[in-house]
Amino acid sequence: MQPIDYSTYSLKELNEARKTLDGEAHPERAAELEQWLEKRIAEQHDAELARRNETDPLRKGRLVFHGEGREFFGIWIVNLLLSIVTLGIYSAWAKVRTNRYFYGNLEADGHRFSYLAEPLQILKGRIIGVLLFGGYFLASYLSPFVAAIIMLVLVGLMPVLICLSLRFNLRMTAYRNVRFGFKGSIGRAYLLFLLYPILSLLTLYLTMPILLKKIDEFLYGNMRFGDRQVQTNLRTGEYYVAAIGAAIIAALLSVVIMFPVGLLVGLAAGGGDMQDGSAAATIITIAAMLVYILMITLASSYYQAQIRNHLFNNSRIDKVAAFHSDLGFWALAKLRLANLFMLVFSLGLAYPWVKVRVANLFATATELQVLAEADQVVAVHSADPNAIAEEVSDIFDMDIGLT
């Protein structure tokens, strides 16, 4: 009898062959067939497992923030004093300690984040930042024309600063001893942060949500964890829903609250003399400020919660991690308003608690799903960028993160 090459047989064909084979007549062939069958079944099982592992999380759990307001208060106030008495030099150390506290107390899947920047890197960036800012400031008083030229140059450099700053901050962030990174191209940044905003202005900002979506794709889709890239799958519609929702909230609030307040104050002023008139003006100024704060807080919280949830729910690191976020609009707005009141009435001393409360809310709203290859991420080495770009953009207030 001719030997049969079973290696080309599928599992189904092997099963057929085994059924039709007389085991007692051909024991060697039966044994060979059984072996092949076992092999095929094991292969199929492995493939099944692998397929499941890529999508099904091994574990999932919410992020935990271990920081405490009281503990951070001590760190903050001591660092504040040291920063003041060293005329700002120690502020670079203070910044590193603050970031280390907030990164190092954030835990995901039993591992904590790390902040790796060195104070001297930050200090160098801060000195250059202050020099640039001071130079711009003095030049702007020397001549409005020189100031306009410098401003144009800075606006022209903004996309570069954004990219360098993102790269620095992500490179200085690590998780499980693997650094993050940013691979966005500066050319793309010029389109997104300079050209498209001008075009969007021409469409009366109606295309703004599209731009915001593209910016988020740029910011998060170019993010790396070691050798793995973050993948995003964002939808423009969600950005329109968030933007329109925020606009409706702002419009409703200004009509529902501002109108009656204005009317009341107007009536009160109409009945009184001159003295009351100025008192009424004061009241209406304060009322307008409060309504403005309420309006901005509610509208921006709605937008931020919507977009953050959408962003996390549609981003993943292939085979390593998937995310879920259920940040509530009202929870965020309530926290922000409470924080503002805490800050104002404590004359700023509540700042540490404010920061801790925010970190807590964002951590508990986030779920990490650990996928099969979470242990196999490889670190990518490259030269340390310096902190200059980040500090320069800090002092010119060009931090553009929306979530």
Place this chain on the structure above:
Amino acid sequence: MQLYQGKLYAPGSSQSCEVQVRFETGELCLQADGVWHSYEKSGLSSPAALGRMPREIRLPDGGLLQVAADKALNQWLDGDGLSARLAAMETNRWGILASLILAPLCLFALFKYAIPALAIGFAQYVPQSYVQIASEHTLLALDQSLLDPSELDAATQKDYLDYWQNTVTQLGLSPASYHIQFRHTETLGPNAFALPDGTIVITDQLVTLLDNDKEVLQAVLLHEIGHVEHRHSMRLIAQTLVSSVVISYMFGDLSGMADLFAGASTTLVQNQFSQELEWQADDYALTQLDKLGKGRDSFAQAMEKLASLAPSSSMERWLSSHPMLKDRIQNARQDAQD
């Protein structure tokens, strides 16, 4: 010595395993997969303790060891160095209390004394050419935007200028360094301002408001000269620059509504600086009026005219760059009685 439980992160990858660690004199020993490895203490690095956070110890091969912190471990890692002592202050009750008292005091002293003193020093060293160019360009920019040529006829202008030359000479100031420019404006209203090089711009609207009274206008001009003589423009630039850098560092890492907070405090601080300079200019004007043998009343009259324009509210004490007119009038009148 005590056995610690730790987590060892492999160099260059996201793998990790549980390890047991001993901290001996001069070396760290850790057991992974049943084998003990030892590392010399001098090859390790670890940033100073921070709250109750686990300690991160960087191994020479790039691996990362994470161990729950305790007193003995902090002492072993940090020793008695400067950064360790500063870190210890953060958890020490007396360190925190002292900072809580000293930080606001130092901030107050910084804004109240250090920054103004620094600004006065800075103003002395600004080169005249900077002042010249800054003044010319500012006037040019204003002429392009807010100011139009004066509608006063030449004779009236000359009348004022002659009177002014006379005043300046009487006070022993150089007539060449103070020149008046008349401008018409719809947007600025009745106003007068001095550029740092001594050019003083008066709007037609102010001349009208003061009923063409030369003596009252003179009081206003003396106030503007006060700004120039004390180099207020340069002081304000330096104060604004330094205080906005300080505030942006204090509130720099806050986002959202807290920006508003930072913006508001910058405005408040700036206004307090500015008001102080206005008082100094007022005092200069009043002293010069005394020198000229004119009554201080002309200054009070000018302020009253300005006060008649708009009702003021008590909020202005904080929201305005100038002191309240009510207070300035009182100041002029009160001193006159002394």
